[in-house]
Amino acid sequence: MSMAAQPLPRVTLREGAADALRQAVLTGQLAPGAAVVEATLARALGISRAPLREAIRALLEEGLLVQSRAWGGVSVAPLDATVARELYTLRTTLEIFAFETAWDRRDAAFRAALGARHAELLAAIDARDDTATIATELALHGLVYEAAGHGLLLQAWRAIRGRLTLYWAAHHQAHGRPGPRRDAHDDYLRHALGHDLDAMRIELRDHMQRGLATVLHFIEDRKEHTA
Amino acid sequence: MSMAAQPLPRVTLREGAADALRQAVLTGQLAPGAAVVEATLARALGISRAPLREAIRALLEEGLLVQSRAWGGVSVAPLDATVARELYTLRTTLEIFAFETAWDRRDAAFRAALGARHAELLAAIDARDDTATIATELALHGLVYEAAGHGLLLQAWRAIRGRLTLYWAAHHQAHGRPGPRRDAHDDYLRHALGHDLDAMRIELRDHMQRGLATVLHFIEDRKEHTA
DNA sequence: AATTTGACGACTGTCGACAGTATGTGGCCC
DNA sequence: GGGCCACATACTGTCGACAGTCGTCAAATT
Structure with missing residues (x-):
């Protein structure tokens, strides 16, 4: 304690x-x-x-x-499946909105930053650094929220980000290292840099779905272990 | 006992x-x-x-x-046009998400509560009670967020609601009584009780657009007055 | 033996006072 | 006369102590 x-x-x-x-x-x-x-x-x-x-x-x-x-x-805060579901459904909505808002503002700086943060994520994964992996993945996703130039949206993202970190951290500590796969964000990046907003929406829903499934699976496992 | x-x-x-x-x-x-x-x-x-x-x-x-x-x-907090715009754009997104989530959960109790809260709003308008008008209008819109059964969404709504109240209250105090028109929520209610989710989405965007226009107009007027 | 009641302990809520920092004012030097 | 620096002032940040409340546990009652 x-x-x-x-x-x-x-x-x-x-x-x-x-x-x-x-x-x-x-x-x-x-x-x-x-x-x-x-x-x-x-x-x-x-x-x-x-x-x-x-x-x-x-x-x-x-x-x-x-x-x-x-x-x-x-x-x-204890880990809870309901909260996890809420976290990902709301996040899906907000991140889609962020892309819609930022879509026409994507400039060279945005593309550069996206690549840079992705590179940092890959470096953290390669270095087997759990803390850095979480931080860099959040930074990667956070870029859209920043690019949207929407103060309230950014605040909502921060409110979600904290809780999300809690679940990811617990996940990483439980298993040795089931962090995100190295290629987990390839599609995300490709669509985020592309010209098809609808494709980006679909990719986001899919991406979140996968993330939620992982977290839910972990929570259930953990519950059995504790019980 | x-x-x-x-x-x-x-x-x-x-x-x-x-x-x-x-x-x-x-x-x-x-x-x-x-x-x-x-x-x-x-x-x-x-x-x-x-x-x-x-x-x-x-x-x-x-x-x-x-x-x-x-x-x-x-x-x-000072009144600011940018914040007002953010308030309404984010609120549009969240309220659409709330309707999507609550759509299949709408039961008799929901329909009854919607009617009841609308009646309270009309009563407040008729009574020329500004404070009650704001409170009841927020309660009317808040019903969907409650019906969605989504804790995080509800929290996000509360975060927006406070700021929204600030702008509406300032508006009401400035002009004598340009509260919402008596029929301002007729379409909202009709679609919320109907079967066309897409129509509800369109109504929401339209409703928010009108609300934002009113608030922006007020802020500009006020700025001239102060300057 | 089961239930109620009273006291104990631990913790949160609240208070008044002290210390540190930013802002405005006046004097001093140029 | 204008700009810079010391000083006074008002406010926020921090502290240690006191008061109120809740949970627990044991004694007393039935």
């Missing part, structure tokens, strides 16, 4: 604590379902409860922590 | 402060762009800064307040 206490190099302690907490959740240092106690964590981080409290609130908004009732303690 | 026990009253000061703040922003008591000072507000509400701080964070997440940089003060 005690997480390693490192230096908090951020500007405000709230942000530093939020980052540290996020990392602890995503690395599994704080396992899904585990209780989060303010005083304990505050002491571990070497800060007072006030800024940690605000950090906890932020993580609650991001969906990485959950709180049942008012005085009930908060805990790390 | 069991007494009908339900809605526990407000317990935490944070929630009460958040409600009070929300009301103050939406009624224009705190005008768009106005600075929000912790100590002042805390004294005004008769509470300490700690719970008020958390309430402010919550309103920041809802988009009713904005904060520029780290130590910079927070202020009431």
Whole structure:
């Protein structure tokens, strides 16, 4: 339950604590379902409860922590098949909308960035670096949201991204390394650079379908294991 | 022996402060762009800064307040044409998705609730009650999101709803009473109860288009007035 | 033995005070 | 007279302590 206490190099302690907490959740240092106690964590981080409290609130908004009732303690969000399904169905809708919005704005910079982020993803996969694999895959998908130039959409994507990371991280930690296949984004890239928006929509639905299936399979396996 | 026990009253000061703040922003008591000072507000509400701080964070997440940089003060969100456009485009996407998801779940209860909420909206319009008009119109549109049974979607809707309320409230306060026309939701209701999902999609785009035009027109007018 | 009741412990909610930072003001140098 | 720097000020960020609430467990009652 005690997480390693490192230096908090951020500007405000709230942000530093939020980052540290996020990392602890995503690395599994704080396992899904585990209780989060303010005083304990505050002491571990070497800060007072006030800024940690605000950090906890932020993580609650991001969906990485959950709180049942008012005085009930908060805990790390458990993995749930329903939430996973919601995550992928909503994400499909949002990402299609992102492509529709960004479609006519795709310029040389966009194409270059897409290639660069894909290269980073491949490098992370080759390096067998799970954390980097997750980060780079999210960065790859995040590009469209940025290119859409739509603040609210970007915010919605961030809200989804956090939870998504939680599921992927748990997945990677469980099996040794069933990350995305090296060629998993070839079609995505081809269509994203192409001229057929409808084909992109179909590819997105298909891509999400596959991703959801993987996550659901993992959750079921895990449930049996725990039971 | 069991007494009908339900809605526990407000317990935490944070929630009460958040409600009070929300009301103050939406009624224009705190005008768009106005600075929000912790100590002042805390004294005004008769509470300490700690719970008020958390309430402010919550309103920041809802988009009713904005904060520029780290130590910079927070202020009431100003009205902005770009944000208004984003609000309506994203809302169109989400509401279409909500109808797609809820389409096959529409049962007798759904149809009854839709009619009931529409009746409440009409009553509010007839009563010339601006606040109730906004609330009931949002409740009417919110029904589909609830019927979709999709937690994340509902959360996304709430995030949009708060900002939307801000624009509508400002609009209502500016002009005497240019609320929605009495027949503004007739087509919406007819298609929502009908059997043609594509027709519903078209109606939604059209409905949003009209709503956005109204809000944009208001913002431009207001800008001239202020300048 | 099962159920109720009371006290204990742990934790969250709240408070008042202190420290650090950004902004505006006045004086000082050029 | 204009620009730069020290200073005052107001506000946010942070802290340690206190109060209220919930869950648990054991004693008492039936």
